[in-house]
Amino acid sequence: MTTTSTPSPTTAELGLTGPLIDGTWRNKTSVGAVDHINPATGHVNGSVLLSGPQEVDDAVAAARAAHPEWRAMSPALRRRILQRIEELMLEHVPDLGRLTTLEIGAPLTLSSALAHLCAGWFGYYAGWADKIEGLTSPSNPVMVPGLGYTVPEPYGVVGIILTWNGPVMSTGMKIAPALAAGNCVVVKSPDLAPFAVARFGEIALEAGLPPGVMHILPGGPEAGDHLVRHPDVDMISFTGGIPTAQKILDAARHTLKPVLLELGGKTASVVFPDADLDAAVAETVRSCMTLAGQGCNLSTRLLVHRDVYDEVVRAAAAAAAAVTVGDPFAQTTTLGPVIGPAARDRILGVIDQAADSGRVVAGGHAVIPSSLPAQVQGGYFVEPTVLADVDPGSEVARHEVFGPVLCVIPFDSEDEAVELANSTPYGLGAVLYTRDVTRVQRLVPRFQAGTVHVNGASGQPASAPFGGYKHSGHGREGGKEGLYEFLQTKNVFIRA
Known part of the structure; x- marks a missing residue:
């Protein structure tokens, strides 16, 4: 901290x-x-x-x-x-x-x-x-x-x-x-x-x-x-x-x-075994924790092929634990507070509910460390949180949390990956991680999303159109x- x-x-x-x-x-x-x-x-x-x-x-x-x-x-x-x-x-x-x-x-x-x-x-x-x-x-x-x-x-x-x-x-x-x-x-x-x-x-x-x-x-x-x-x-x-x-x-x-x-959005990062797993995990966790998770196009779901699922869950938990939470004016801080006490309490409630059917492998609590300055102790901080084995049909998997919460879900096939990615009411974004160009050609047209990134996001340049399908506007x-x-x-x- x-x-x-x-x-x-x-x-x-x-x-x-x-x-x-x-x-x-x-x-x-x-x-x-x-x-x-x-x-x-x-x-x-x-x-x-x-x-x-x-x-x-x-x-x-x-x-x-x-x-x-x-x-x-x-x-x-x-x-x-x-x-x-x-x-x-x-x-x-x-x-x-x-x-x-x-x-x-x-x-x-x-x-x-x-x-x-x-x-x-x-x-x-x-x-x-x-x-x-x-x-x-x-x-x-x-x-x-x-x-x-x-x-x-x-x-x-x-x-x-x-x-x-x-x-x-x-x-x-x-x-x-x-x-x-x-x-x-x-x-x-x-x-x-x-x-x-x-x-x-x-x-x-x-x-x-x-x-x-x-x-x-x-x-x-x-x-x-x-x-x-x-x-x-x-x-x-x-x-x-x-x-x-x-x-x-x-x-x-x-x-x-x-x-x-x-x-809103519920962007999925879809990870296949042939992907650069370190990059996929690092970029997804960084995206999910950006602005304390309070963004529409952040990667808040991590869909992972079962062959590498356990490895990716461990890596995601470690990456979340390494996120620096604290004073937003400090140059080393990468995660600040959520917008207010109501948002903090709502996010914690979502985490508690999700824990009944999944596993909290990182975070999950409010952060009020005594080591922080007195004026920061009144802030509204939530730990970067990773939930594993999340039920794809659950509330936390289908709807925006608008907080620093990442859901990790396994899949076994390309068809299941696409079905899971499209299973929410939203259609703002999707991220595909694979080195297989033919897989990219097969899957990109099937994602119901206004933006699809492959092996990393673009940073939303002004020259690129941005918007959503379905309930994303x-x-x-x-x-x-x-x-x-x-x-x-x-x-x-x-x-x-």
Whole structure:
């Protein structure tokens, strides 16, 4: 365990985080302020001014007014603004990383890496801003001769609902392509993680983004519901859980607006005997424990051929035991706290229930070591946990734990491996470990997942589309597909 003292935020650093509407930070809202708790310490970070329906109305009205000018702006100028956002974000990676660690407890090394990665998304979509093109379509010269072509156009005002477990990363995945496509955005930032997104808002304004183009509203479910239902919001992009997504779809039906959903996952790493077992175990455990397991596309199931099952279980238990849990500001820490006491207690309950039918071979408890500094002892830490012999039909094997819990399950054949990998309601990702190229060709088409990695993950580059099958949502973020989610196509025909 590390013993580096977690620094306390200063008033100047956090202030009173509130809504950014039309370029102005409001110091009073219709809802009022709440305290934000640091999950690593249990102490108050600062106050958050929450937004309500009134703030949503004001932001949407300002975005609607700003949209004609933003849409008409030279694509080259939009490109330069987004490039400048990338440049400033890279300069402020230390700020963004520190704020992310303070608000969600992610290890500082991870928080800084995510901020750096997000900056790259703005650079990537800056490159698309002046390359949005339509197609010509052939006409029938005998019936009606003429010229047909398509014009991709922005929706107008896009409502963006960010997730608390990676808010800065989500700004790149959602805001960057929406702006590059010519939309204005109203962003509901999470009340559990408002500070880094607020800092991003300051960076965007400094980069020259016109004040009415982006608005940031920290808030809870009421603000999100009003944003979805608002008749002047043309599209919604949401990342989060299935229950909230169902509520969003129900609210969106009143205005029939499109909704992009990036939801949960239960990614399986599928390991065959011919794989590099050391690499497969190390990468799977590292993935599962990233952000204390609080991520949608982390490898939380380890499906292992029975011939090497016992060996892999032992290796996974050893790898989990070697994970460094502690102060997220320490450079050696790789696993910080979960987001709060309710999450910690829920995760421990899942582990206890799973232990009735399987084996806990590593972890399984809350961590409150006396060796840690006093301010860290109030945090919400869970040991990296490995469960072996897990029933594939059990709750822990089929649904998200959203905690540092890895399920290990044996299989005997390729068909069984695929069946197990596809046996959950989710379809976000899968990882296949094998040296057999023909097996790769056989199995990859059979995985019901939006992303399939072979012998290791890609790190989610901005150029690659990301999204899910089944209950993991619909739509894509990243790549050309992610840009065109924020565009609608107009068909034009000019008669000869």
